[in-house]
Amino acid sequence: MTQEMKLHHYFDQWMKLYKLDAVREVTYQKYEMTHRQLVKLVPDLRLNDLSRLTYQQLLNDYAATHERQTVMDFHRHVKSSLIDALEEDLIDRDPTRKVVIKGVQHRQHKIKFLNQHEMQSLLNILVLDEGPNWDYFILLIAKTGLRFSEALGLTPRDFDFAHQYLNIKRTWDYKAAQSDFAPTKNKSSVRKVQLDWQTVIQFSQLTKDLPKDKPIFVHSKVYNDTVNHYLERLCKRAEINVISIHGLRHTHASLLLYAGVSIASVARRLGHSNMTTTQQTYLHVIQELENQDNDKVMKHLASLI
Template identity: 35%
Template sequence: MVSYRKRGEVWQYEISYKDNDGQYKKLRRSGFRLKSDAELAASKVRTDFVDVRQYRNAELSLADFFERWLNLYKAGSVSDITLRKYTNTLEHIRQIFGDIKLKDLNRSLYQDRINHFAQTHAVRTVSTFHKQIRAALLDALDEHVIIFDPTRKTVITGKSVKPRRKALDYEDWQKLIHNLDPTDQDDLIIYVAAVTGMRYAEILGLTPDDLDLSTGLLRINKTWDYKYRTGFKKTKNRASIRTIPLDSKTIGRLNEYILDHEIAQNTPVFLTDGVAPVSAQINKVLTEKLNKLGLPRITFHGLRHTHASVLGSRIFGVDTNNARDSRSIFV
């Protein structure tokens, strides 16, 4: 039901409707110079939106709508890691789009905001940002919260990013491992990754009983959840469960570290008071070490690529993923 009234020098329309709980609510808008202007505006609301509740939703900011969409459709249905990515997108939306409402969002405004985001982010990041927003807005379109898709034909650009080197060559690898302190926890973690190609979570999952000193074999059969601190977890897949031979130097360094820190047989070697160093910390230590030695920057995961490359070229004479994780490299 729509009614009109004059308030001073301007006209107001009032639309009565029921909310989702069945309670009667009123939508009022005023400031129209003529009654016909108020009638036209009220008519547009009733024409563009199936009911007034959708009009109310269209008055939400993009950030608030995305947050509600995220909690409704994604929370509980995607992995924690994926949910974090959506949450990160929400934070960027708040920064880039501010309080812009859904009803005010058009193609030009959306493209302008995406271009602004692209000034400081790589194309891949911009593309992911756009896809996640678009998914929410297409649902809004399906629900008649908006009457057109402002993301249609969006042009994706981004900051030019120099490709990061993925691995060290043999000489750089040698220089790195010979400048790591085996008594320092972070350095020893980096060392183990460099000579075995183990994943970070696998290294954190190592316990003294995984190391067989008599045979020099290391059993990899579990990982440690360093992100959410839930304890031991399964390996990435069944193929990740394996046994690798270690060189004498690596065996000695690990055994000495275990004895010096009096680590119990079933306790993770690299935890301090039950807490594992986060991957960002190890990457920072690695970056600082590489910079100090004048070596190319790689990520911690790049040590795994380095191991595969060095092991293949030095032992098998080829650079192949089949060599990855087959053994530690004699140093």
């Protein structure tokens, strides 16, 4: 009977039926990871043995070694499949109802962004006279806040030097076996990013003799770790905190917020689908700015006699 099917077998069939070729490859790989965890944690759990207790125990076992947000993602995947199982009468009740999401304490993460002085120190040691290299790549992300895959997908034709902006309309799927152009993360990621005049001059010189529709920075297989290790060496040479390439994106956004740029403008520049994402990601910066604003308000009120 179908009800006697093991949970991980059902999830495997479900993701191949509903998710394969319907979501991006990188997203599908996350479903595959969830499937591997089910095989590991509940290799013998059958659909007809699912209950709120057995499902909660599954989540608790997963939460013992994962942070709460990761547990939430795992739960969302499994729950989606079980809701379909419920509609197909493969199970007679929703075992995920009133579930409690747990997780280990946040681990000590690496510093996510640089301050303005550290950023300047990093930019000062970049070598920008050798044609397209990782130094130019690092400069571009620092100045634009692009995602790693967005910067890899750039071609000379994406630059509008006359109007000083970058046209972000695709990415480079560097994780795929056969890397190629890919869609952006979401519709909001398709955007125009304004460039300062100095960056316009630097990249107009860099790209003038390059093939117009070929990626500027991709010449062979690219690995995120390779560029991160290169950036780590640069940070150590500049005697600043070590951050990742994604940390440059955080740095770009943080510096804009500290400079007084609105959350809405930063969200659009980063390609976030909504301002809530920006607010949650940069809550520490926003709270600090709010404290500064409160000081200004009190100082102003105190001056009124």
